[in-house]
Amino acid sequence: MPAQISTLTIGSELLDGRVADTNTIYIAQKLQDYSIEVNKRVSVVDSINDIHRAFDYLFKDSEVVIVSGGLGPTSDDLTREAVSLYFQKPLLFDQHLLDGLKAKYAARKRVFDAVNEKQAYIPQGSSAVPNNVGAAPGFITTSEKKTVICLPGVPRELHSMFDETVLPYLLKKFDLGAEKQYRSFFKIFGLAESVIGARIESLMLSDKISVSYRAKFPEVHLSLKSLAPLDEISAQVRSVIGAEFIYSEDRDANLPRVVHDLLIADKKTIAIAESCTGGLIGKLLTENDGASQFYLGALSPYSNEIKNKLLGVSADTLSKHGAVSHQCAQEMAANVRRMFHSSLGISVSGIAGSSGASSGKPVGTFFIGFSSETGTRSYKFFFLSSRDLIRTYAGFKALEVVRRALKKLPPPPDGEVRD
């Protein structure tokens, strides 16, 4: 039977409808690869009495409770006090923690308010969990068969502290390092989860292979887990899904980073002319340090006048075909490439919101233009959803057009191509 742990998330925002508890989701997903299960999850407000009752309840079935929240500097942050009282271990001041906190504030040129000193106290005998993202350190307190691991509620702080300190601690505590699990990951863009599911089912894999899907819009991540090597099965998966849809088999990869690396490897430079996405493609392409090696910039025209006057899209194209057209997307990509003297030019023009939709071009229609030294092409796509999701989808589709071009793969099959 897998080791059993539980989570206790603390904060009124979890109970008054403001935020979802994504911390338990993060922890549970990370534990999927090991023989540790989250058997219960409780949320309570910042109240010492409520935290104590939750401990009594959770420690009935769990040796370890991971707590998130209530470590901040304000008076409603009571997790430290609650753990101290529950385990009968006084809160002790730790000069080393205070020095660390002050150094963080100094590095950020922020005034260190006395109220923050609270964060340098942890229950006697606890070990600190370093926080390399935010201020408040966490701590691990153990007494007989009960261990509580306290982390901040801020998700990005909890993620890094869980990965760096808590997960290794749990694997050691439950003696789980030796067991070997084979795993394969497939990061897929351009196919629906149901289509991928049907293709995988056609393989009729042994039930000793655990298959899981995760839709992370606009991608689907597929993972396989088994106690035996997966090389043969992975080859079958690639073949049945279609290798060109799998942009990476690295668990930590993402599409912007893959395109970033391809552009550098190919010694290409790129410039962008994005309309309906407003700046998203530029933002994605500059997410990673070193983007200046390939990214020259963007001339992103939102109005037709700017498309014409600054980017040189012909008035004829705009009046005859409109800004949302093959012709306009092609002129945008070709012109931005010429203006920036880049090896590649990419453009997007589409309809993400109700203003601008017409019967021939409904909301969700967008065109991507791609220009290189071998010529200029455009693709018409359609994706009906909310404004936000249409824009995200179009931004990733543009990256996918670049990725496929650099990998010499066929263009995305759902696009209507025009040369």
Next chain:
Amino acid sequence: MPAQISTLTIGSELLDGRVADTNTIYIAQKLQDYSIEVNKRVSVVDSINDIHRAFDYLFKDSEVVIVSGGLGPTSDDLTREAVSLYFQKPLLFDQHLLDGLKAKYAARKRVFDAVNEKQAYIPQGSSAVPNNVGAAPGFITTSEKKTVICLPGVPRELHSMFDETVLPYLLKKFDLGAEKQYRSFFKIFGLAESVIGARIESLMLSDKISVSYRAKFPEVHLSLKSLAPLDEISAQVRSVIGAEFIYSEDRDANLPRVVHDLLIADKKTIAIAESCTGGLIGKLLTENDGASQFYLGALSPYSNEIKNKLLGVSADTLSKHGAVSHQCAQEMAANVRRMFHSSLGISVSGIAGSSGASSGKPVGTFFIGFSSETGTRSYKFFFLSSRDLIRTYAGFKALEVVRRALKKLPPPPDGEVRD
């Protein structure tokens, strides 16, 4: 004190990282308008023993537990059995419920499998909660001071059943309807949570006013709740925090939308020249439908050559002061405004990653330029964090510079100004 209820969400998908518990969020949001609070939330897997322990725990502080999940037809759906055993009330067959189920299947042209008959059983003395969206009815079981309300886990079924039957039931049970809760929201940008906390504490508010903070990077959201009107307290809060840091008091507002509305109200147009943020500001300013009323576009130069050749930043500025400087940010903002013929021009140039940092300009340094018909100004800021957060912070800071200019407020106090 408000009436206290709690939720129990049942299903392994809530504990293995597959789905978030959105049902508690829905219920808590709906209850915000009444004097009823969700004081605890528990998730467990489908196990009679685990459900009983959760009841024991939750009924200590709550008269009512709302259960979601485990009402389906399969063998791992155990909620009915668990309630029946806990309350010592046998499951009784209800012909009326069976007729209803069969009619639903007939209307959808589905075969009614015998396994579904299970859904026509409810604990003796319970009242059924009609399900007008899906199949399984819910039920309410009461015994002395304990009431359990069982609903399906499927969110759209739970929503309609909660609205139509459960909420009216709760208001009647707790004799509410007339009682009014007062609330105030403050959406704050530009002050740390600890600073806001210290300022609020200085007000020494009565403990009848519930105060909560939520850090939603790069903002902090503050909310107050009370049974008495909050007008006077809200005025004190504005004064102690500084009204210019509060960009909205609307619960659903966000900074991009506030700037969007201000630009339209002021009949201003804007163009962007963003370097280290890569396109983020353009993306934020076009998040809402109707952005074409004010947003003309961007000329975002990532390389120095493009800053000079396309945006007209002088070679002298670039060689003497560098791209990350007051001078460059001012020329970028003024030039993009001139090129796009916009009323306003905004620019960002900074160092978000290790490439480009120097001793005088460490990572986290960024300049914002702002140009209007009255002149051009720039601000120097410093925010040390990860690449992603520096960029997000700089993007929101640029929006804040625009917001403050349009509202005729002083510029952000942490910026070193140069005219």
